[in-house]
Amino acid sequence: MVSHRDYSNEVRPTWCPGCGNYGIWNAIKRALAQAGLAPHQVMMVTGIGCGSKMNDYLHINGLHTLHGRTLALASGFRLANHEMPVIAVHGDGDAWGEGGNHFLHAVRRNIGLVDLVENNHIYALTKGQYSPTTHQGIVTKTSPQGALEQPLHPLAVAITQGATFVARGFSLDIAGLSGLIIAALNHRGYALIDVMQVCATFNRRMNYDWYRQRVYKLEDEGHDPSDRMAALAKALEYPGGERIASGILYQDASQPAYEEQLAALGAGSLVSQPYATRPADDYHQLIAEYT
Amino acid sequence: MAKIDLTFRIGGEAGQGVESSGAGFAKALARAGLHVFAVPSYYSRIRGGHNHYTLRVSDEPLEAISERVKVLLAINGECVSRHLDAMVPNGVIIVDPSVDLDEDAVAASGARLLRPDLLSIAEAHGGKVMLNTALLAYAAAVTGLDLGHIFGVIRDNFGKRKSIADANIQVAQAAYDLAQSGHAGLVQPPLRTQSAPVRVVIDASHAFAMGALMAGCKFMAGYPMTPATSVLEYYAKHADDWGLVVKHAEDELAAINMCIGAAHAGVRAMTSTSGGGFDLMAEGLSLAGMAEIPVVVYLCQRPGPATGLATRTAQADLLMAIHASHGEYPRIVLAPHTPQEAYACGIRAHNLADRYQCPVIVLSDQYNATSLWSIEADAFDLERVTIERGALIQGQALDGIESYRRYALSDDGISPRAVPGHANGVYLATGNEHGEDGHLNEEPDVAVAMLDKRMTKLEMVRSEMRPPLALGPEDAKVTLLSWGSSVGPVHEAMLQVNRGGGSVNMRHWVDLWPFPEEGSQAALDGARRLVAVEGNGTGQFANLLAAQTGIRVDQRILKYDGRGLTPAFILRHLEEA
Numbered sequence: 001m002v003s004h005r006d007y008s009n010e011v012r013p014t015w016c017p018g019c020g021n022y023g024i025w026n027a028i029k030r031a032l033a034q035a036g037l038a039p040h041q042v043m044m045v046t047g048i049g050c051g052s053k054m055n056d057y058l059h060i061n062g063l064h065t066l067h068g069r070t071l072a073l074a075s076g077f078r079l080a081n082h083e084m085p086v087i088a089v090h091g092d093g094d095a096w097g098e099g100g101n102h103f104l105h106a107v108r109r110n111i112g113l114v115d116l117v118e119n120n121h122i123y124a125l126t127k128g129q130y131s132p133t134t135h136q137g138i139v140t141k142t143s144p145q146g147a148l149e150q151p152l153h154p155l156a157v158a159i160t161q162g163a164t165f166v167a168r169g170f171s172l173d174i175a176g177l178s179g180l181i182i183a184a185l186n187h188r189g190y191a192l193i194d195v196m197q198v199c200a201t202f203n204r205r206m207n208y209d210w211y212r213q214r215v216y217k218l219e220d221e222g223h224d225p226s227d228r229m230a231a232l233a234k235a236l237e238y239p240g241g242e243r244i245a246s247g248i249l250y251q252d253a254s255q256p257a258y259e260e261q262l263a264a265l266g267a268g269s270l271v272s273q274p275y276a277t278r279p280a281d282d283y284h285q286l287i288a289e290y291t
Numbered sequence: 292m293a294k295i296d297l298t299f300r301i302g303g304e305a306g307q308g309v310e311s312s313g314a315g316f317a318k319a320l321a322r323a324g325l326h327v328f329a330v331p332s333y334y335s336r337i338r339g340g341h342n343h344y345t346l347r348v349s350d351e352p353l354e355a356i357s358e359r360v361k362v363l364l365a366i367n368g369e370c371v372s373r374h375l376d377a378m379v380p381n382g383v384i385i386v387d388p389s390v391d392l393d394e395d396a397v398a399a400s401g402a403r404l405l406r407p408d409l410l411s412i413a414e415a416h417g418g419k420v421m422l423n424t425a426l427l428a429y430a431a432a433v434t435g436l437d438l439g440h441i442f443g444v445i446r447d448n449f450g451k452r453k454s455i456a457d458a459n460i461q462v463a464q465a466a467y468d469l470a471q472s473g474h475a476g477l478v479q480p481p482l483r484t485q486s487a488p489v490r491v492v493i494d495a496s497h498a499f500a501m502g503a504l505m506a507g508c509k510f511m512a513g514y515p516m517t518p519a520t521s522v523l524e525y526y527a528k529h530a531d532d533w534g535l536v537v538k539h540a541e542d543e544l545a546a547i548n549m550c551i552g553a554a555h556a557g558v559r560a561m562t563s564t565s566g567g568g569f570d571l572m573a574e575g576l577s578l579a580g581m582a583e584i585p586v587v588v589y590l591c592q593r594p595g596p597a598t599g600l601a602t603r604t605a606q607a608d609l610l611m612a613i614h615a616s617h618g619e620y621p622r623i624v625l626a627p628h629t630p631q632e633a634y635a636c637g638i639r640a641h642n643l644a645d646r647y648q649c650p651v652i653v654l655s656d657q658y659n660a661t662s663l664w665s666i667e668a669d670a671f672d673l674e675r676v677t678i679e680r681g682a683l684i685q686g687q688a689l690d691g692i693e694s695y696r697r698y699a700l701s702d703d704g705i706s707p708r709a710v711p712g713h714a715n716g717v718y719l720a721t722g723n724e725h726g727e728d729g730h731l732n733e734e735p736d737v738a739v740a741m742l743d744k745r746m747t748k749l750e751m752v753r754s755e756m757r758p759p760l761a762l763g764p765e766d767a768k769v770t771l772l773s774w775g776s777s778v779g780p781v782h783e784a785m786l787q788v789n790r791g792g793g794s795v796n797m798r799h800w801v802d803l804w805p806f807p808e809e810g811s812q813a814a815l816d817g818a819r820r821l822v823a824v825e826g827n828g829t830g831q832f833a834n835l836l837a838a839q840t841g842i843r844v845d846q847r848i849l850k851y852d853g854r855g856l857t858p859a860f861i862l863r864h865l866e867e868a
Binding site for chain 1 (some may be wrong): 321322382489490491492493497501504505507509510512530532533534535536538540541542544545546548549550551552553554555556557558560574575578582668671673674678680710711712713714716717718719720721723729730
């Protein structure tokens with residue numbers, strides 16, 4: 001039996017008191033343990049930001065990388081070892097600012113990753129500048145006159161671009177988030193979880209009470225996750241409206257993951273395959289192309 | 292001296308089949324047992340402009356083209372006007388009578404103009420697009436090349452499209468027959484088929500890719516960028532048969548980072564790009580340096596800055612390759628000079644990356660990537676390849692290991708690298724400064740110990756970097772210094788000077804970083820006059836040599852017009868002491 005304590009290490013988080021990352025941290029540990037995965041059986045790839053330090057605070061295979069490049073590294077790892085579940089953990093700036101292009105292509109590629117985005121609507125590690133999901137008009141250190149741009153609708157982008165698993169979680173609802181992570185781990189392709197995360201220091205307006213008044217569970221309202229247009233409508237509710245849907249907005253389990261379609265991986269993961277030990281004729285064929 | 296030394300040039304607009312004709316003709320000449328060296332010249336466009344292919348053929352091994360053309364095959368009039376100055380006085384120009392051109396200018400040049408009605412032949416048997424086939428077959432007749440070699444290449448090129456192959460063969464036969472009534476055998480000595488070992492016609496990029504494949508590099512991610520794309524295409528073409536994962540990524544940022552992710556999983560990984568794409572990869576490269584993850588980058592240079600001359604050549608990214616990205620970390624830079632060396636480098640680069648757990652940059656360029664050499668097939672020893680993965684521990688090798696520390700300090704700076712997946716090998720790899728266990732650490736003594744550890748590896752590599760190749764007489768008045776793709780033109784320039792009574796030798800660098808300081812100093816000991824020959828505008832190698840050894844060159848011969856170095860260019864600029 002795997003316990004969530006198997007994922008604990010000696011490193012103490014440097015997050016602020018009241019940070020939403022604590023809830024996400026606990027939800028991840030619980031989900032991985034409940035999924036029966038031991039720390040050496042899963043890879044966590046993170047970027048740069050407060051929440052990207054997640055794998056520093058866990059006993060887990062970890063790759064802590066560069067701001068914005070999280071999905072590229074996670075994708076490379078996945079293609080080399082698709083037998084190991086890969087979970088990407090990064091913030092809204094990493095995922096949708098610096099890493100926006102990788103997000104777009106991971107979605108349409110349907111590569112088998114769990115993409116958990118800690119969306120606190122602010123840049124926190126750099127101490128309070130506006131992010132791609134900051135609401136219009138919000139004053140931050142780089143928007144003293146109020147943010148001019150519309151906030152990104154990441155879930156709507158994902159649904160319209162062919163994502164096969166689109167969910168939203170809430171850092172205070174550890175059980176609910178844990179369930180979403182398990183569902184995402186069980187999904188065949190790319191699985192996006194947009195986590196509403198409180199930043200108690202640099203985004204005090206969107207505190208726990210603010211979220212509690214707005215977040216609701218899709219399962220309580222009879223939402224059908226196989227209905228793409230209904231999912232899109234839910235995705236467009238927020239940002240903009242006063243209700244924030246949580247749960248699985250959309251899932252299509254019928255689509256193959258990218259890696260399932262590669263001939264080279266039919267014989268097992270790339271890393272498990274031996275080096276080329278081929279008949280001499282094959283080598284001579286390589287040279288014969290040029291004679 | 293070679294009995295045969297003849298240069299062909301075929302030229303026309305982009306889209307008129309210049310590239311396939313040139314490459315096919317090179318193969319036909321090699322199959323006739325002759326040595327060939329061929330260089331294409333393209334504009335960055337799909338239609339129009341003026342593209343040409345220059346092929347030099349000899350009964351002796353070749354390593355450069357000549358600037359002087361003996362036989363010009365002109366698909367259009369522009370080809371004649373552009374290359375008239377390059378013709379040798381008794382040269383031959385073959386051009387269809389339907390093409391408008393200034394015949395007086397041709398007559399004044401001393402070249403002989405042949406105007407066989409080849410377009411009619413092409414149209415009679417296939418179509419206008421087969422004019423290039425007719426030209427090649429006519430040229431075969433004029434130079435005494437067996438038409439069977441042209442047929443063979445046509446069949447190879449069109450493969451299963453038999454009707455197109457047949458039409459081209461009919462065109463070739465008719466053009467060849469037409470020449471029999473007059474111009475056959477005009478150019479002497481004839482290019483008779485010679486008995487010779489089987490030779491391949493290959494460029495350095497394909498040879499490098501083949502080497503990487505032999506080295507067990509099973510993962511490649513890249514983004515198309517001229518002139519580096521042929522490596523990515525080679526890998527994509529062989530993916531299914533050879534069990535490779537090849538990702539045409541969304542951008543170069545993704546490409547390098549996918550490679551690092553795959554390498555972290557335990558497979559060999561590489562990418563290919565040119566200068567602008569490499570700029571985007573610089574941050575990823577530093578992650579590989581910091582997290583000590585092996586990765587190989589094939590950097591195929593073209594002239595910059597920005598988009599520069601997109602389809603041309605340069606050796607202007609040497610200092611960038613050595614210095615790109617922030618911070619200080621070990622890297623290895625190699626510049627293979629021939630297809631054989633590029634092949635060997637495809638293996639060696641991956642071995643070095645694994646052994647030293649750092650990025651390896653293979654520095655090539657458009658000239659190197661597109662110049663076709665004819666080389667004996669036996670020169671590529673595909674059955675004996677040594678794969679060295681260094682301190683990589685995987686699977687059962689981790690069974691007995693307790694309290695594994697990924698970045699354990701060691702005398703040689705190398706720490707065992709566990710492949711993720713074993714309960715005893717769970718660790719964090721990170722681009723942040725870290726302690727021996729991989730976890731983030733900002734303590735000053737740790738920062739110092741870790742930088743020292745990483746840079747110790749650079750000194751370990753330095754001890755196995757090779758000194759420059761030494762060619763020519765031991766003692767000479769002038770020593771030419773060169774690196775990378777320019778070996779052929781420089782070597783030939785040296786030979787020409789010495790044949791005329793001059794006194795020149797050369798030193799050619801392939802291993803560039805960490806710079807082989809002692810070996811370089813020893814190689815230049817006693818040299819009298821140093822002349823750097825480079826394909827850039829500032830003399831980057833000369834500056835590197837000065838920075839690393841204090842040795843200053845006496846003259847710099849620099850070519851930065853986007854075209855490859857030639858022996859004639861070097862000779863025009865060489866100031867002998």
